[in-house]
Amino acid sequence: MQTLSTEDYLKAIYHASQSANGTVATTSIANKIGAKPSSxxxxxxxxxxxxxxxxxxxxxxxxxxxxxxxxxxIVRKTSFVGVFFGLTPKF
Known part of the structure; x- marks a missing residue:
């Protein structure tokens, strides 16, 4: 099982890679999740x-x-939970 932080990174990379044709810049993910590029x-x-x-x-x-x-x-799991509880995903 992945940690919540790891899941957030994987979701962010997945969503960003859909529009970036696969490779995603560090700064793009940092901006998306609100973290420092070094982190x-x-x-x-x-x-x-x-x-x-x-x-x-x-x-x-x-x-x-x-x-x-x-x-x-992870995306499917969080989408299901979000729909079930009527929540809007962060990304």
Whole structure:
């Protein structure tokens, strides 16, 4: 199971990658979730160690196949809960 923070990053990367053709800049995710770019870079490294993203310094991040599967599972779960409780998703 992913931590809430990890889930937020995966959702943000997933949504941003849909409009960015796969690779997403660190600053884009930092702005989207309201974090410092250095914190985002640290999380990208952790997600890369877990084989959920491909991260290259100065090049950005993209989801691996496993990362896409995990992100979709998270997006579906949060969408279902949101619909059930009538909530609007943050991103």
């Amino acid at each position: 985002v870079t640290d999380m990208f490294k952790k997600l890369s160690d877990q084989k959920l993203v491909k991260y290259q310094k100065y090049q950005g991040v993209s989801l691996t196949n496993e990362g896409v599967k995990t992100a979709l599972r």
